[in-house]
Structure formats: structure tokens, C-alpha cells
Amino acid sequence: MDFSQTEEQQMLQESVQQFVRKSYDFDTRNSIVATAEGYSAEFWKLFAELGWLTVPFSEADGGFGDSAVDLTVMMDEFGKALVVEPYLATVVLGGGIIAALADEKTKGELLPQIMSGDLQLSLASAEHGGRYNPLNVATTAKAEGDSIVLDGVKTAVLNGSNASYIIVTARESGDVSASDGISVFLVPTDSAGVSIQGFTTIDGRSSSEVKLEAVSVDASARLGLPGKAAEALVLVNEKATLACAAEALGALESMLHKTVEYSKTRKQFGTSIGTFQALQHRMADMFIQCQLARSIVIRAAMKIDSSESTVEKAKAVSAAKSRIGYAIKAVGQEAIQIHGGIAMTEELDVGHLFRRVTALDIMFGDADYHTERYASL
Amino acid sequence: MNADFTADDLAFQVEVKEFLENEFPSAYRKKIDARQRLTKEEIVDWQKILFRKGWVAPNWPEEYGGTGWTPTQKYIFSTEMGLVGAPEPVPFGMTMVAPVIMAYGTEEQKKRFLPDILESNVWWCQGYSEPNSGSDLASLKTSAVRDGDHYVVNGSKTWNTYGQHADWIFCLVRTDNTVKKQEGISFLLIDMKSPGITLKPIVLLDGHPEVNEVFFDEVRVPVDNLIGEENKGWTYAKVLLTHERTNIAGVPRGKRRLGSLKRQAAETDDGFGGTMADNPNFKRKLAQAEIELLALEYSELRTLAALTVGKAPGPESSILKIVGTELAQSMDEMLVELAGYGCLPFLPEQYEEGFEGEIFGPGNSASAALTYFNNRKLSIFGGSNEIQRNIISKAVLGL
Known part of the structure; x- marks a missing residue:
């Protein structure tokens, strides 16, 4: 039994503390919230240089080791300083889904971009009718030839306005609450039929509501096996x-x-x-x-x-x-x-x-x- | 970071489990499950079993008969004891007066008192609180006036647990009235057979005379029975109070009680066609209690982990006392809720030591309210929970 932090965890913690002390005072944070993007691209690059964007990825994927304890050490410090940068959306959620479901080719293409700070992502999972259950999915995914057509409304889509891709959970089969039948799709935000209404949240983050109206994507946009994303x-x-x-x-x-x-x-x-x-x-x-x-x-x-x-x-x-x-x-x-x-x-x-x-x-x-x-x- | 025990610790855990399985008398276990009180003879018998195994005083140094266990081993031992409901040794001798004698007593006092405490030959009780000195313990008035080779003690002590069984009492007495209240207190050991001592049982809300008021009328106590220096008793008592606070989280006992509440809920109708185990309100209370217990357990483990790397237990142990007692009291409320009408019969006699008849009421429900009443003491004794909050605000928050 040992509740003390490892040397690496201590270094991680100190590095966030040092950044906050030097560069992220309350006024700076508020001026970032007031920008159109709602986060600082400059700081995001710095996060990448400091290695923070690699934390929740396995070593096999080129990450820091995917330890939940490491992640909590860092989030704890982010919480103290009210950090608004889209760590949760891009790295934990977006990166997490890609690491778990995407094939090697897609992973090889996207994960390095996430870790280098060059790619912003967003996960569109929550829906108005689904409460907090990620498996409550009414958004539909229907095959039409080689394409898949997505329809639905997603809420609490963090970082949607800044993301290059929105990762959409959608149902290919089954009842609205069935765990079987859910797939996830990597949807470029500039796809036809995608409308993103951005807003700032009560706590100063950039979030959005996303409408998907007959959004057609190639079947290769599906991450993982059909209906098996639960x-x-x-x-x-x-x-x-x-x-x-x-x-x-x-x-x-x-x-x-x-x-x-x-x-x-x-x-x-x-x-x-x-x-x-x-x-x-x-x-x-x-x-x-x-x-x-x-x-x-x-x-x-x-x-x-x-x-x-x-x-x-x-x-x-x-x-x-x-x-x-x-x-x-x-x-x-x-x-x-x-x-x-x-x-x-x-x-x-x-x-x-x-x-x-x-x-x-x-x-x-x-x-x-x-x-x-x-x-x- | 990990919460795993080492292989050695796991082996030790197996050893403790086996010992309790084989050596903790099933008759006692049955009584405890029925919330019946053990007799003095039964308590002494169990403590002597622990003594023969060499496990009766885990917190004592080895030279006095302690176990030499690591903090983790002590934790495992008390956890396993709690999980089967085996009572810890009565604390007054073993964990309260003994450490004070070890730290501040003379060699002769150590030889005279410690072996009999270890072997459970002599039963001790506590003389601290007085009718007008509760949380403000240092305002105590029981006086000890020097007269040749004796002190003459006058006054009264209250909330004295098990005084009716006790051979000796350790007391805080006032030996100087002219100085700051903390500086005129001495620590005195008194033979309960001394002329001038009388006991008056106090019946509590659960109908049981669990505690006594002890009166001292011109009681002559040899000066040899003074611990340490005259007027230094408050310092010694504070050491003792820290000892009183360890183990107070009661996580294993809480787990055991929660398991029993769950089983009972599944057998209790909710009046709407289901059982209390499916009743949304009650289910939520159970889940919240279980979650609180996990938070408490890991708070205790964090304290333990700090101990294993040599840190002293801090005032953070006040958290364990507050949360542990409030959680236990919330389980008492659930017990009453489950018992329903069954909690109304007031039959304290059937839980008294030595009761051999049949217990009245379904599922022992007649004990529910009595337990609820009795456990209101938890947030009052051992330094009331308000005193614990004072400790946190002063020692931790610097207020």
C-alpha cells in the first residue's frame, strides 16, 4: 500500500503548478474565456511541448502510459486554476475514443496530431433525451450504399466550434437504450448537414449543440465494428x-x-x-x-x-x-x-x-x- | 499509488481470519449478532484467549507484551476483528491507562500494573468527566489534598463505563486551585475497594445502566499511586485522548452493519408491494451509506499509509471520528426505519447480560430503537464532534 505520488506524478503536478503560477493567473484566464475560441492556441502548443497531451495514452500509442492516477493528478491542478483549455474534449474524450476503437492506420494518423497539439476534437455523445447515459442514443446511422447517413441532435458537445472532427455516437440498430447497435463516426465538421451552434458554458468553456441533418459519411468514418462501440x-x-x-x-x-x-x-x-x-x-x-x-x-x-x-x-x-x-x-x-x-x-x-x-x-x-x-x- | 497489501500482509490476514474462525467462541458471536451484552466473565474469557495467543495488546511495545506489528498488521487485525464482530479488549486498561503508565509511570508502577492489565486479571475504569465538566474537562473539581503519605480525594466522576466491574479507576484530580485550570491537575490511580467510594448506576435512554456516577468521600489514596509529577496530569491525559481517537472510524463494523441492513431490507415489506431493498428512498440511503463508508475507508488507509512511512497521526484523525460516528448514527436511523412498529416494544431486559429467555419481536426489531438511542453517545464521547471540529479549525486550518 502506497498513497504517495511517483516521481513522474510529482513532476507532472509541479509542471502544471509552475505553468499556472507563471502564466495562468485569474485575469489571463478571463481574457482567454472572452476570445472567440474560448481557449489559448498558444498555451495549447505549450501543453503539447510539456507532454501533458500524452498523459491518457498508452505507451504503445506513443503516450505517457494511460494511468488514471496520472490523469487525476493533472486534472486536480487544472481545477485549482480554472483552466479552460479543451483537454477533456480533445484528449480524454476524442483521443480516448480513437485510441480505443480506431484501426491502426487512423490511430497512426490522428493520435500523433492530438499529442502534438495540432488537432482539436469533440465528442458528440449526449442527447436531450438521454440524460447522462452514454448508451441512450436516438441519433440514427443508416446505410445507403457505401455511405452512412446520420440524423440527430447532440447536446453538451464540448469544443464543437473548435474541432476539426466531431466524433458522433449513433445508432445503427436496436432500441434507444440498447447497448448493442451503437457505432461512432468520425465526422469532419465541414460536412454538409452539420450545423454547430456554439456557446460559452456557465463555467467559461466553449461548448455547442450539434444538429446532424442527413449527414452523409463514408463507411470508413466508422470507428470500430458496426454497432459494437458501447x-x-x-x-x-x-x-x-x-x-x-x-x-x-x-x-x-x-x-x-x-x-x-x-x-x-x-x-x-x-x-x-x-x-x-x-x-x-x-x-x-x-x-x-x-x-x-x-x-x-x-x-x-x-x-x-x-x-x-x-x-x-x-x-x-x-x-x-x-x-x-x-x-x-x-x-x-x-x-x-x-x-x-x-x-x-x-x-x-x-x-x-x-x-x-x-x-x-x-x-x-x-x-x-x-x-x-x-x-x- | 496502490492500495494493495504485500504478500506478507496477505498471509498475516489469512492467519488472523483462521484464528478468529477457530478461537472466537460461537456462543459470543451469536449473542453479539443478537445485540445482547456479554457478561464480565465472557469478556474476560475472550480477552484471555487473545492474551494466550499474544495478540491482546497490538499497540503495546513488545517489551511489555505487545505484538511488534507494523501499522498495516494492526490495521488488518482490527479490521478482521470488526468484520466478525469480535469485541476489541475493553479499552480502559489496555489502551487508555496502560500507555500513560508506560510513558510516565515509575518502574515499580509498571511492574505492578501492566502485567495484570495484559492478562485481564484487573479491570480498569475511567474517572475523567464530572457532572459539571464535560467537553471542558480541564474545569474538573474533584480534589486531592496531600495528607502525609496519602492524598485525600473528594468529589464525583460521571459517565463511568463498567465501574460496576472495575477493580481500579484512573482519575484526573485537582491538586492545585491557585493556577491556570490545566496546570493544577494530577493523574491518580485509585483502588475501587477503597473506603469512601460509592457507585450510582445511571440508566440511559436504552434502559441500560451502562454508566455510573462515582462518588469519592474522604478517600485515602497512597501517594505511590500518583503517575508522574503532581500537577502534570493534564499533559498525560492529552496523550491518552489521542489514543482514544485511533480506531474510531469503525469501518469494519460499519461494513458488517451495512451487510446486515441490506439483508434485513430484502426481508422487509415496504407496504407498496415490494421490499425495502427495492424501495427507491431506502435503496438510495443504503447506497449513500455504502459510498460514505468507502470514502471513510480510503481516508483511513491514507492515514495508515502515512503512518507506515513514519509520520505521526495528525489532527486529521478528527475526521475519522466525526465521519465514522455520524455514519454509524445514520445506520442506526435505517435500523429503526426497517424495524417499523417492531421498534416500539421497550424491552431492555432481554438485552441484559445473562438473559437466557427468548427474544421478543420479529428479527430482533425490539433492539432497533435501543441501539439508535444508545449510539447518540458516539458523537458526544471521546471528545464531542464539536470539539473535533475545534481541533480541525485550529490545528489544520489555523483559525
Whole structure:
């Protein structure tokens, strides 16, 4: 048993910390959010140079080793600094699907471009009717000669406006919730019939809604076997869920830290508000929430990296996302409350952290959804 | 990062499992499953079994009869004990007074007291809290006035568990009234047979006289029974309080209780044609408790991993106390919910030590509310959960 970080993990963590300290202060981050792309292409190249874009890929695919623990170490730091660059969309989701399903030729072509920072991707999986279940797919894929025609509406398509390809999940057969019959297709964003409505999310990320109207793609755009994408989709989804949990963890610890420091300097009634026991106990509770959340995120990362069954991995991820969802409400709301009015303004980073964790709670399923999923597995 | 045990640890785990399987008397296990109390003789018998195996005092140094186990081995041992419901040795002698005697007692005191604690020949109880000194323990008033070779003790102690069985009591007493409250306290060992000591049982909400008030009326205690220096007792007591907090997360016991709640839920109608195991509300409560238990277990493992690389247990152990006790209490609520009407009969006598009759009520449901009532103590004793939050805010958050 060993909960300490490896040397490589420490280096990874320090390298993100160093970048944030040097180049990613709150104002810089906000100016990036205000750009049309919603991310910095310059920083993205830097992420590539620093090797961060290789983390969730196996060594065989030219990556850093595809360790979930490594991924959480990095996401944790991203969370603290409110990083908006499309790591989740391009690397974890897009890259994850390609690594899991594409043939060697496509992998050989695309993965190096992802890792070098030259390719932006987007996964169009979620639908309005599907809640958070990636296997709830109403978008259809129908064969017409050598082509496949896609029809449907996808929501919460992160990075859709910046991506060269959108990876679309679509149903070739079966009921709307059947795990069999789902395929994924690599669709160039400039294909006829693809319309992307971009927007900025509540937490400052670039996202979009994607309409697919009689989008015709070559059968070779299908990644993997027809109708057999479910397993890979679920596994990539688990990793993305864990990544969100880890990012939320970093954001929560940052909120705790900022709240405690603020309470030491903010003076009311002639003394710093941190001397009030009514507030001390609530900050102690925030600390407890953060510690429990950290424990269960570490546990989930270890399970993903282990040789245990997919069910055990799914349960571990759902346990983590459920628990962190409750922590998000508890810690997030208390951080705002203890700061008081100032945290209601856009000037202070605490409010932005609150927006970020609120979005992270929703992404890939909130606390109640994952509690239910945990109980049903 | 990994949460795996080494091959040696796994072999040790098998050894512990086998020992408990063979040596933990099934009669005791049955009683504990029925939430019946063991008699003093049964408790002593079990502790002597552990003693003969050499496993009764894992936290003692080897020179005094400890096991010499690593932190991981200790964790495995207490986990396996908890999973089968085997009681840990009564803490007052083994884990509370003994470490203080080892650290601050004279050689003679060590020789006189430690072997009998190890062999469970002498039963100890605790004299800390007083009617007017609870969380503010240092405000205690029981006085000890020097008179030749004796102290004369007057006052009263409360929340004294198992005093009716005890041969000795360790007490915090006031030996100086003129200084800061923490600086006038001494640590005194008192023979319960001393003239002037009387015991008054206190019946708790579950109908069981689990604790006592102990009265001291001109009780003469030899000065040889003072531990360490006069007026240094508070320092010694604080050491003891840290010991009291280890193992308090109760993860194995929680796992065992959760398993039993699940089985019980599957056998309980929900009134809408299904069982409580399928009832969405109850199912969710079970899942949340299970998830909290996982978070707690890994928090404990993280603390343990820090111990194995030589770090001292920090104030973070307050987290384990708070979360462990609140989780246990939430399971008590579920127990009452499952019992339904069955929790209403107030029959404390059928859980008393030595009760041989048939237990009334389906599935032992008459114990549910009693357990719920009794376990409200969990967040009060061992430093109330509010005191634990004070510790976190001061020692961790620097407030």
C-alpha cells in the first residue's frame, strides 16, 4: 500500500503548478474565456511541448502510459486554476475514443496530431433525451450504399466550434437504450448537414449543440465494428467522469483554501470573522468534505488502473462522482456564504470556481444519478 | 499509488481470519449478532484467549507484551476483528491507562500494573468527566489534598463505563486551585475497594445502566499511586485522548452493519408491494451509506499509509471520528426505519447480560430503537464532534 505520488506524478503536478503560477493567473484566464475560441492556441502548443497531451495514452500509442492516477493528478491542478483549455474534449474524450476503437492506420494518423497539439476534437455523445447515459442514443446511422447517413441532435458537445472532427455516437440498430447497435463516426465538421451552434458554458468553456441533418459519411468514418462501440464508449465515459471528479476536487480545495484565508483577513465587529466558532465549524466541515472527496477519487483512479472487472470500475467511478457531487454542493455553497456578498460578484475567483464545480457536478451525471447507478450495478 | 497489501500482509490476514474462525467462541458471536451484552466473565474469557495467543495488546511495545506489528498488521487485525464482530479488549486498561503508565509511570508502577492489565486479571475504569465538566474537562473539581503519605480525594466522576466491574479507576484530580485550570491537575490511580467510594448506576435512554456516577468521600489514596509529577496530569491525559481517537472510524463494523441492513431490507415489506431493498428512498440511503463508508475507508488507509512511512497521526484523525460516528448514527436511523412498529416494544431486559429467555419481536426489531438511542453517545464521547471540529479549525486550518 502506497498513497504517495511517483516521481513522474510529482513532476507532472509541479509542471502544471509552475505553468499556472507563471502564466495562468485569474485575469489571463478571463481574457482567454472572452476570445472567440474560448481557449489559448498558444498555451495549447505549450501543453503539447510539456507532454501533458500524452498523459491518457498508452505507451504503445506513443503516450505517457494511460494511468488514471496520472490523469487525476493533472486534472486536480487544472481545477485549482480554472483552466479552460479543451483537454477533456480533445484528449480524454476524442483521443480516448480513437485510441480505443480506431484501426491502426487512423490511430497512426490522428493520435500523433492530438499529442502534438495540432488537432482539436469533440465528442458528440449526449442527447436531450438521454440524460447522462452514454448508451441512450436516438441519433440514427443508416446505410445507403457505401455511405452512412446520420440524423440527430447532440447536446453538451464540448469544443464543437473548435474541432476539426466531431466524433458522433449513433445508432445503427436496436432500441434507444440498447447497448448493442451503437457505432461512432468520425465526422469532419465541414460536412454538409452539420450545423454547430456554439456557446460559452456557465463555467467559461466553449461548448455547442450539434444538429446532424442527413449527414452523409463514408463507411470508413466508422470507428470500430458496426454497432459494437458501447464497451469503449462506457470506458472512455468512466475516465472522463473521473477526470471531472478530480478537476472538481482541485476546485473545491481551492475554494476551501480561499475561504479560510479570507476569514482570517476579513474584519467585522472588530475582529477577523475566522475567530467565530459558527464559521470555524463550517470550514472544518468543508475540510472534511474535501478529504472524503479526495479519498474516493484516489480510490476510483486506482480501480480504473487495476485489473478489476468493468462493473467494479464503474461502481468505483460512480461512488466517486456521487460523493464529490454532494461535496460540491456543501463546499461550494459554504464558500460563497462565508465570503458573503463579495463572492456574488464576477470580480472574485471564488464565484467562478463555484460556477465551474456546478458544471462539473452536472457533467457525466450528478450526485443523484451516480448514486442510483451505483445502487443498480 | 496502490492500495494493495504485500504478500506478507496477505498471509498475516489469512492467519488472523483462521484464528478468529477457530478461537472466537460461537456462543459470543451469536449473542453479539443478537445485540445482547456479554457478561464480565465472557469478556474476560475472550480477552484471555487473545492474551494466550499474544495478540491482546497490538499497540503495546513488545517489551511489555505487545505484538511488534507494523501499522498495516494492526490495521488488518482490527479490521478482521470488526468484520466478525469480535469485541476489541475493553479499552480502559489496555489502551487508555496502560500507555500513560508506560510513558510516565515509575518502574515499580509498571511492574505492578501492566502485567495484570495484559492478562485481564484487573479491570480498569475511567474517572475523567464530572457532572459539571464535560467537553471542558480541564474545569474538573474533584480534589486531592496531600495528607502525609496519602492524598485525600473528594468529589464525583460521571459517565463511568463498567465501574460496576472495575477493580481500579484512573482519575484526573485537582491538586492545585491557585493556577491556570490545566496546570493544577494530577493523574491518580485509585483502588475501587477503597473506603469512601460509592457507585450510582445511571440508566440511559436504552434502559441500560451502562454508566455510573462515582462518588469519592474522604478517600485515602497512597501517594505511590500518583503517575508522574503532581500537577502534570493534564499533559498525560492529552496523550491518552489521542489514543482514544485511533480506531474510531469503525469501518469494519460499519461494513458488517451495512451487510446486515441490506439483508434485513430484502426481508422487509415496504407496504407498496415490494421490499425495502427495492424501495427507491431506502435503496438510495443504503447506497449513500455504502459510498460514505468507502470514502471513510480510503481516508483511513491514507492515514495508515502515512503512518507506515513514519509520520505521526495528525489532527486529521478528527475526521475519522466525526465521519465514522455520524455514519454509524445514520445506520442506526435505517435500523429503526426497517424495524417499523417492531421498534416500539421497550424491552431492555432481554438485552441484559445473562438473559437466557427468548427474544421478543420479529428479527430482533425490539433492539432497533435501543441501539439508535444508545449510539447518540458516539458523537458526544471521546471528545464531542464539536470539539473535533475545534481541533480541525485550529490545528489544520489555523483559525
